[in-house]
Each structure stands twice: as structure tokens, then as C-alpha cells.
Amino acid sequence: MRAKSILRKSRKIDSWFISYYGMNHYRGCLHGCVYCDGRSEKYNVEGEFGKDITVKINAIEILNRELNPRRKRKPMRRSYIMLGGGVGDSYQPVEKKYQLSRKAMNLVNNYNLPVHILTKSTLVERDIDIIKEINEKNRAIVSFSFSSVSKEISSIFEPGVPAPEERLETMKLFKKEGIACGMFLIPVIPYITDKPELIEDAVRKAKQYRVDFILFSGMTLK
Ligand code: SF4
Structure with missing residues (x-):
């Protein structure tokens, strides 16, 4: 589809992402998490x-x-540009072919802006x-979401996603490059991953x- 706009702008800063601006280039998600909000009719995601x-x-x-600052009457508010969220993961498998997230990161870098990826x-x-370059000039944060760090639970609720241990290993690579990383323990799934021992496991990891x-x-049930 041809989009009319890409940047989501909010009046208040998003306290999770320290961001006034967000973007995502895909609607729908091959990761197919069972609990994904994108399944809700509210979001009008086309197809299955x-x-x-x-x-x-x-x-x-x-x-x-x-x-582009030259095309703006008012400058952008200083905050991270958030990549991700909404109803599709920015690094889901189609990104291998289209590389829209990579190209967007290049633009963010060229315009000297900070980025927070989820x-x-x-x-x-x-x-x-590119993320390393952004971090050196303007800061970058790379966050991963988890419902828990249990491989078994993840394989049931997040069938198309790399196992929690693999996500943690990727964080290690970013940490090695001096890039800040966050764990979004979201959603904690009621009666499944809200057990104290599972939450403690995640914090320990x-x-x-x-x-x-x-x-x-917690989990939203739209
Ligand atoms: S990775 Fe995120 S957007 Fe994709 S299905 Fe899972 S929860 Fe939804």
C-alpha cells in the first residue's frame, strides 16, 4: 500500500519510549503472537x-x-524516534526483503536524531x-519484548519469534557496542507468566x- 504519512505524533511524551514520534512500516505480523493487539478488529489489519x-x-x-527540518515550520521536539510497536514488528521476516527499517535507520542517522527500537x-x-553510529552521535536504545524467558511458554504464545535466550544473546551484542538495552516484560500473561518464579527468572536473566x-x-484484551 502507499501510505500518506509515516510518523505517529503524540502531544504527550510516551514515557515507555521517551518519544513524541513513532513509526512502523508494516501492518500485520508474521510473528503471530497469540496475544497480539493487532488481532483486534479495532486496528483494521487487513487479511489473516x-x-x-x-x-x-x-x-x-x-x-x-x-x-527533513527544511520542510518544517516548527522544529521537531527533541525525543527518541520510536521504531516498532503498533500492529507489526519492524524486524519481522518481511524486513529481510524490503529493508524499510534499515533504510529508516539511515534517515534517522542522516538527520541526527536518536532512536529507540522495540x-x-x-x-x-x-x-x-547504523545503530552504533546513531548511538555514538545521538544515542540509541534497543529494547526487546518478552512475555517471559521460558522457551516452552514462548514457543506456544509467540510461535514465530526467536526463543528468549536468542533475544538475550542479541542484546549482549548491542551491550558490547555500548548501546543501552531494555527488557519490556510485556505482556505478563495472566495465570501463565505472572507467577513470581517466572518474573524472578526474567529479572535474573x-x-x-x-x-x-x-x-x-499486563495484557490488554481488545
Ligand atoms: S511481535 Fe509484536 S506485533 Fe508481532 S505478533 Fe508479536 S506482539 Fe504482535
Whole structure:
């Protein structure tokens, strides 16, 4: 599809991402998490969730316009640009072919902006070169979401996603490059991953991998 705009703007700063601006180039998600909000009719994701993806094919052209300070009457508010969220992971398998997240990172870098990425995919490793450059000039945060760090639970509720241990290993690579990493323990699934021992396991792993922060939240049932 051809998108009319890419940057989501909010009046108040998003306290999870320290961001006024967000973007995502895909609607729908091949990761197919059982609890994903994107399954809700509210979001009007076309096709069968987990199988069909809409690609915003002109995303980079529009984003270039939206980020260009010469095309703005008011400068952008200083905050991280958030990549991800919404109803599709920015580093889901189609990103290998379209590379829209990589190209967007290049623009963010060229316009000297900071970025906060949220994903469940280890494919983000591919872009470590650009993310490192952004971090050195303006700061970058790479966050991963987890419902728990249990491989077994993840394989049931997040069938298309790399196992928790693989996500943690990817964080280690970013940490080695001096890039801040966050664990979004979201959603904690009622009666499944809200057991104290599972939450403690996640916190212990976060500490072991020197994760910089953890955010918790429950599950929304749209
Ligand atoms: S990775 Fe995120 S966007 Fe994709 S299905 Fe899972 S929860 Fe939804």
C-alpha cells in the first residue's frame, strides 16, 4: 500500500519510549503472537493475522519528507524516534526483503536524531552498524519484548519469534557496542507468566545480561 504519512505524533511524551514520534512500516505480523493487539478488529489489519502483511511501500520517501527540518515550520521536539510497536514488528521476516527499517535507520542517522527500537526479532543485529553510529552521535536504545524467558511458554504464545535466550544473546551484542538495552516484560500473561518464579527468572536473566532497564505491563484484551 502507499501510505500518506509515516510518523505517529503524540502531544504527550510516551514515557515507555521517551518519544513524541513513532513509526512502523508494516501492518500485520508474521510473528503471530497469540496475544497480539493487532488481532483486534479495532486496528483494521487487513487479511489473516499472522499470515498477511501490508507493506508501506513508499515509507522511506514520506519519512524523508517528514524528518527533513527544511520542510518544517516548527522544529521537531527533541525525543527518541520510536521504531516498532503498533500492529507489526519492524524486524519481522518481511524486513529481510524490503529493508524499510534499515533504510529508516539511515534517515534517522542522516538527520541526527536518536532512536529507540522495540522488537522481538534478532534480525535487528543486521543493522548494528547504523545503530552504533546513531548511538555514538545521538544515542540509541534497543529494547526487546518478552512475555517471559521460558522457551516452552514462548514457543506456544509467540510461535514465530526467536526463543528468549536468542533475544538475550542479541542484546549482549548491542551491550558490547555500548548501546543501552531494555527488557519490556510485556505482556505478563495472566495465570501463565505472572507467577513470581517466572518474573524472578526474567529479572535474573536481565541482570545476567546487564540489561539497563525493565518495564512491566499486563495484557490488554481488545
Ligand atoms: S511481535 Fe509484536 S506485533 Fe508481532 S505478533 Fe508479536 S506482539 Fe504482535
